[in-house]
Amino acid sequence: MIGADNRGRLWKSFGWLLIPLFAIGFFWQPIMRGQVLIPGDIIGLVDPVWSSTVRPQNALLSDVVFQFYPWQQFLFDRVRHGELPLWNPRQLAGTPFLANDQSAIFDPIRWLTLAVGWNAAQSFLPMEIVRLSLFGLGTWLFLRRRHLSPTASILAGVTAMVAVPTLAWLSYPLFAALAWAPLMFYAIDGLRNNARSGVFFLAVATAGQFLSGNIQISLFLVLASCTFVFFGQKLSWSVVTRFLLGLMLGAMVAAIQLLPTWSFVRQSNQFELGRRGYATTSFMTALKDGKWIGWTSRHEIRTNIEKALPFLAPTIHGSPTSNNYRFVAGDPNNNYNELASSVGVIGLILALVGLITSWRERLVRWMAGFSVVCFGIIVHAPVFELVNYLPVINRTDTERLRLLVAWALVVLAAYGMQALISRHESRVRRLVVIVTIMIVSLYGLVMLADGPKPIPKTEVALVILSGLALVAGHLIKKNWLRVGLIALAVVLVPVATLRTYNPSVSADTLFPANDITNAVRQAIGHDGRVVGFLSAGSHAPLRPNSALVTGLDDIRGYEVVRLARFDTLTQGVLKKSGSYVMNISGYSPILDILSVRAVLMTDADVTKHAQEFLDRGWIDIGDTQGLHVLSNPHALPRAYFVTSVTQVTTATEGFWLVTSPTWNTQAPVLETGKSIVAAGEPNVIPAQILNRSANTLSVHVDAPQSGWLMVSDAYTPDWQVFVDGRKGKVIPADYALRAVTVPAGGHVVVWRYKPRAFSIGLWLTIAGLVVTTMVGLWTLRQTKQPGLSDGPKT
Secondary structure, X not given: OOOHHXXXXXXXXXXXXXXXXXXXXXXXXXXXXXXXXXXXXXXXXXXXXXXXXXXXXXXXXXXXXXXXXXXXHHHHHHHHOOOOOOEEOOOOOOEEOHHHOOOOOOOHHHHHHHHHOOOHHHHHHHHHHHHHHHHHHHHHHHHHHOOOOHHHHHHHHHHHHHOHHHHHOOOOHHHHHHOOHHHHHHHHHHHHOOOOOHHHHHHHHHHHHHOOOOHHHHHHHHHHHHHHHXXXXXXXXXXXXXXXXXXXXXXXXXXXXXXXXXXXXXXEOHHHHOOOOHHHOOHHHHHHOOHHHOOOOHHHHHHHHHHHHHHOOOOOOOXXXXXXXXXXXXXXXXXXXXXXXXXXXXXXXXXXXXXHHOOOOHHHHHHHHHHHHHHHHHOOOOOHHHHHHOOOHHHOOHHHHHHHHHHXXXXXXXXXXXXXHHOOOHHHHHHHHHHHHHHHHHHHHHHHHOOOOOOOHHHHHHHHHHHHHHHHHHHOOOHHHHHHHHHHHHHHHHHHHHOOOOOOEOHHHOOOOOHHHHHHHHHHOOOOEEEEOOOOOOOOOXXXXXXXXXXXXXXXXXXXXXXXXXXXXOOOOEEEEOOEEEEEOOOOOHHHHOOEEEEEEEHHHHHHHOHHHHOOOOEEEEEEOOEEEEEOOOOOOOEEEEOOOEEEOOHHHHHHHHOOOOOOOOOOEEEXXXXXXXXXXXXXXXXXXXXXXXXXXXEEEEEOOOEEEEEOOOOOOOEEEEEOOEEEOOEEEOOOEEEEEEOOEEEEEEEEEOOHHHHHHHHHHHHHHHHXXXXXXXXXXXXXXXXXXXXXXX
16 A cells, blocks of 8 residues: 555656646547647638638637648658758748748757657647646646645646637647746746756756747747846845856757847848837837827727736637637737637636735745736736837737736636645635635626627536636535545636637648649649739638648748848739738739749639730630639749849849839849840740759759859848859849859759858757756756755755
8 A cells, every 4th residue: 555655745746647648638539530630621711722611610720720730741841851941942932941930940849749750740739738748747847846735736737738828829839939938937946946957947948948939939938037037035146147057058059040030030021120010119219209108099998908808708709619709909910819818717716816815925926016017018008018119029029928927827826726725714715705706707797798799608607617616615624625626617617618729630631632733733843833813812722831731832921021132022913911921913024033834813813803914925724623723934944044134233223123114024133243234135045953952952054155044032142052063152133033153064053051040050059959968967967966955845
C-alpha cells in the first residue's frame, strides 16, 4: 500500500500526468476519427475551385486553412527534400518565407512533429496538444513555485487551457508564443528566489516564444517580464544580471528568426504604417493633439464598451460556431477571435475572490495591476490611449494584450481556488456566495440586454449550474467532493461550449486536385503563374496561399508583410482585402512581365469583365465546372534574354517608366546607375530553367551577343547571382524584378537567396545554443550536488 506521505508526494507531481491527459482527452473525437485539426470545410465556402454546399463549422478560422496549413505543407515538403526554405517562390512573385515570422519554421514544437514523421496536415493536432500541455504545465509549475497547493495549481493549469483566448487562437502563432509565458514567469520567479535553473529556463522560454511566430506577443511578454522582475521588492544586482543574461541568451538562440524578420520588415511598407496605423503619428504629436483622450465620441465609447463585454460573456455578440455572430460596430476586425478575452464566468468569480482574499501577495497585486493597465489600453481609455503611440508599441496591435490579461486572470483565479479549497472561515463563505451571485447576475443581465439575438439557453443554464456547483463545493466538508465540484464548475461551460470550436476534417478534403486545377496547370505550364479574378469581394478563385499546396504559382499572397518594391509596382493591379492581396483589379501589362499565363474567372465575371482581356488577345480556353481559364499569349517567360533595355539611375525613375501607358514590356527598365534609352527592336529569347527550388534558381541561356538575363521574380538585395560560377551583380529590373548582365555565348546562371541577416543570425544562434547548453549542464550538475537546492520546495 502507498503511505500517506507517498500519496502526498505523488499528488504533488500528478500535474505532469493529469494536464497532458486532459489536453489529449479534449480532442478525443478527432483522435478517434483519424481526422486533422484544420477547418478544411471552409475551403468550399469561399473558393469556387472547391465549391461545396456544406456549411463550415467555424468560418472564422480561415487563416488556419489558407495561411498556416499551406506554409506548413511547404516547409515539410522542402525539409524532406533536404532544403531549408528561406524564400517562397509561389506567392507574390516570390517573397521571404523564413522572415515573414508567422511561418515560424524554427518553432521547436513544429520540428518535433516533423521529426516524428507526421505530414503537414497530421501535425496540427499533436502540435496543439503539446502547446496546450506546455501552457497548462507551465501555469501549474509557476503556481507551485508560488506555494499554491497542488490541487489549486492543477485546476489553474486546466483553466488556462480552456480559456476562450486559448481555444480561439489555438492554431495561431499568437497562442504558440503565449504558451511559453508561464515558463518565463516560472523562470523569473526562480531567479528572485535564487533558483539555479532560472537563467536556463528563462533562456529556453524566451527563445521558444520568439521562435513561435508572433513578434507582437513576444514583445508584450518581454515587456511584461521586465515589469514583473522589478515589482514589489528590492532586487540585487545578481538577480538583474541573471535576468538580462537569460533574456539575452534566449534572443541569441532565436536570432536566426529575429534578424531576418527585422530585415524583411524594414524592406516592406508595413514598418511605416504599423498594425493599426498608430505609427504614422509620433508620441509627442499625439500628446499635443489630444490623442490621449481616447474616447472622442459617443460612438467610440459605445464601441469600446461592447468590445469589453466579452471579458464577462464571450458569446455576448454571438458565436461563429452557431452562425449568429455580429461584428461590433460592423467592423470585421471586431470578431469573436479578436475580442476573445474571457476565462469564463466561474474563472472571473474565482479571480475576484483571489484578489480579495490574497491582496497582500506580491504576485496578486502585480497581476491585478497588469490586468487593469492592459484593459485600459485595450479599450482605448483616456490617458491609456497614449501607450499606443509609444515607439515600437505603435507598430503592434495592442488589442492582442487580451491574451495576456486572460492568463493574468487565471493566476488570480488560482488564488481564489486556493481560498475555496483550504479556507473555511465564514467570511470566505459569504464572499464566495456574494461574488458568485453578483457575477452570474451581471452575466445574465448583459446577455438579456444585448440586442435582438437568440439567447444561448444551454450556455446560460450551464453558467448557473456551474455557479451552484462552485458555491456547493465550498460549503461541503469532504475534501474530495469539494475539489470535484470546484473542478466541475471550472471546466463545465468551456468544455461543453468550446470543445468543437476548432473543427477537424478528413485530410483528403484539403485542396484536392480536380478538373479545374488540372486545366490551370496545363494552361500555365511548368513555370507560369495564375491569378483568380472576382469583380467584388475577396473570395476569388484559387485562394492565394493554396499555391503552396497545389503548386500553381501566383502573384497574390495571404501575407501581411510584403516587399515594398513589389507592393508599389502592383498597387494598381492587385486588390487588397484587409492586409492581404486576394484579387486583381483587371487587365494590366504588369501581368505580362510577371509571367501570368492564366486568369481564372467565374461565369458571371466572364460575362461582365472578360472582354477587356479578350480585346488584348487573351483566349478563353473553356468552361470547367463553372470557371473559365483565360490564357495570356503575351506573358513573358519566367526567365529570358534581352539586348534592348532602358537604363536608369534611380528606382523612382524606373517606376514611372514601367507604369507609363506607352511602356513596351519587352524592353525592360534596368537600374544600372546610367541613363540610356533602349535602342533597337526588342527581342525576347526564352531561357531554359534547369532547376527551381525554394532558395535557388538555375537557368541556361544562349546569348547571341552580350545582354541581360531577366527573371520575373521579385527583387531583394539578399539575392546573389553567379554566371558560370563567377559572382555577378543583381540588377533591379522593371522596378521590382531581377536581372544580370551576361556575355555572348552559352551560360549557366545560378540565383541563390542568401540573406546576410540569416547568416549573422545563424552564427548568433549557434553561439546562443552552446552557451545555453553549458548553462543547463552547469545547472544540472549544481542541483545534483548534496546540500544544494533549486529554490523553495512546496
